[in-house]
Amino acid sequence: MPSLPGMTTTTDTPRREYVDGATAIVRGAIDAGCTFFAGYPITPASGILMAMMRELPKVGGVAMQGEDEIASIGMCLGATMTGARAMTATSGPGISLYSENIGMAIMGEVPLVIVDVQRLGPATGGATTVAQGDVQFVRWGTAGGYPVIVLAPSSVPEAYSLTVKAFELAERFRCPVFLLTDKEIAMTLSAVDVDHYPDVGVIGRTEKDSGLPYSWEPPDGVEPIRRYGSGDAFRFTGSTHDEGGYITKNPAKVGALNEHLIAKIVDHRDKIEMVDADLEVGARTLVLSYGVTAGAARAAVRRLREEGTPVSGVVVQSLWPMPETALGAAFEGVDRIVIPELNMGLYRREIERISGGREIIGVNRIDGQLTTVDEVVEAVR
């Protein structure tokens, strides 16, 4: 079990429920203070939409089934600028349609949680088939190449806690935060110790009622957000703008805005970094995984140790920005890094970039099947 902030472990009497990741995501969102959801039906993300339509009105929120994915994320942006805490959920084909509005959320600095329940692509691909093919897509999924934050749960309790974390980071950095999950994490039922969920409160929002809606001084700072209908009038735009939200081509203003959009996230990577490191002293091999593939990775590490093979494991929970400090620590003393992924090495290429010449071994599948424990064990041996 990964250790997450606030996680408690009392297991005298088993208090277990049988639950899927989609339910955990919905609960996490509502507990974090989500008040608005809009989505369009798509396997394997529909469970989140249906639960939100049913549950959100009970806490005074609004849940909408949009006429398409573009409308769904658009409604979320409008609602957020009117004070709502918004989330949307889709799968790869829907992220394609979200693309332009993801850029809108980056440019307008809109806190928004976007759940991507990955399925096998490209195109319609395999609707009920697991994959991890969107790991670069969500990072680079809109024009301009600006940073986004991406969290990836590897279990039901993490689906809950990282959803809460996504809301926290979205508010902290006024940006879209992806929860990158997949068909198996969202739909697989598993027994979960109910005491393993962290206690969370509603995530606060720093607002202001007057003054300029934007500021990039200091460049890595985040200005309190405005809300339509509260205080005096203000402007919001997806165009390159000045601090007042007026369109500008002034190079000094343009440069300051765009550098701010990068700095506010990149300069605060230390506040975003999250990994579940299970390091063994003397191990020369590290198994690095994320999301659903962490299941086979954790099981392989357990089995190898039982067999007497020293091995370390690290599960990356914050995929973007890359947790380079935490990974650097995990790489200490390691010669080889084994990386199982349900794609042909999309995150591996990032690890290669920072691995200092260590041997990198990919364990890859794109046939819709999960990586097996045997495959990871073999790669380590």
Next chain:
Amino acid sequence: MSAITITPISTFRTEDPYPFCPGCGHGPILDRLNEAMIKLDLDPAKVVIVSDIGCSGLSDQYFVTSAFHGLHGRSTTYATGIKLANPDLDVVVIMGDGGTGIGGTHLISAARRNIGITVIVMNNLNFGMTGGQHSTTTPEGGITSTTPLGNLEHPLDICATVGVNGAAYVYRGTSFDRDLADRIAAGMTKPGFALLDVWDLCTAYYVRSNKFTRAGMEDSMRSWGMEPGLLYDRVTTEYAKGYRAAHAAIGGTPTMSARPVPVGFEAMLDRPMSLVVASSAGGKIRSASRLIALGGIRSGLWAAQRDDYPVTVKSGHSVSELWLAPEEMPLTAVTRPDVLAIISVDGYGKAGPYLAAMTADDLVLTIPEYADLETTAQVRVIDPKSAEKRIPKTSMGLVYLAAALAITGPYPLDALRAAAGEGSFSEINLEAVETGAILSE
């Protein structure tokens, strides 16, 4: 103490002049919007102008109200989100005919919902900002930079489109209409979705390429079958308010909070055990697997089930992989099941890789059709016809899994009975458990 006098705001305009071309109709339309807001004595801080892309998208910058300048064609979606989050705001969308075309589905949906926003379409029959290309409203035969020989497409009737789909208030006119401010004000006060299709002259392109004039525009409307005037005026329930009213009764606590499964039995299992049931969709395989898991949890075990099925709902295969374990384990695929139950043709089609990995320690339960299947595992045929009563298709999964439990004994059958005894299908499920127990003997 001095008397307070409230003076209606004299203008919603900033002091900046409009950026539009000489003779363009956009400025006059915005002046009419300004007059409408003055007439309605609105609070500029409670008005949000949502603008689209194109020349019309510049509009919001010339007002002292709040503004949301969005993506091309999507202005209606932002406006919908704003109105849903705060129904007390006055939300005005300003878009061109370009935005109407690319965002047509949003307009139709906003009309059907009757979300309480007012859309003003500055319809100048072409794309004025990007070089005079044709739009969805360019008349047939119209010359534009992308229809040099004349437009071959039929123009979109915006008003009819939103009108037949439920819009509360639909008006068509031109930027020259003397009563346009009143029409806009009427749209803004109308509960539900309002749209004003306001034709105007693009002096940079359409006017130049087509010798188009004010008179020509007004004549053309009628000759193309697009009558001006108030076209739809309906009494509707505004969506954001309707949504709140509809949900007021169900307020309270979400029903999704974690409810622990009661533990009252003791498991015999001392290592992880995997069961796979391979069958057909519509056989309640996932539900059966879930009951086995719940029985395990009632016995203090951990459990997880990974289901596999095609996109079809009631046809094709349905396979459920189930883990029972004395200790918590990470989610993994079952590669070599301890028990595999094959109970349909579809299921048999998916059993190959499991069968290939199984050994003499493992058990296959199968329907008689596959009695001779090739495997090194032990094979046990269970004939559903030998049951006292005919087993419904939807109970087969639970019958075979109950038999598997009875044979392998990871936890007491009474724990499964306790799990099966809950819920609206308890009678059927309890019967399936008993049938499975008998057939396992």
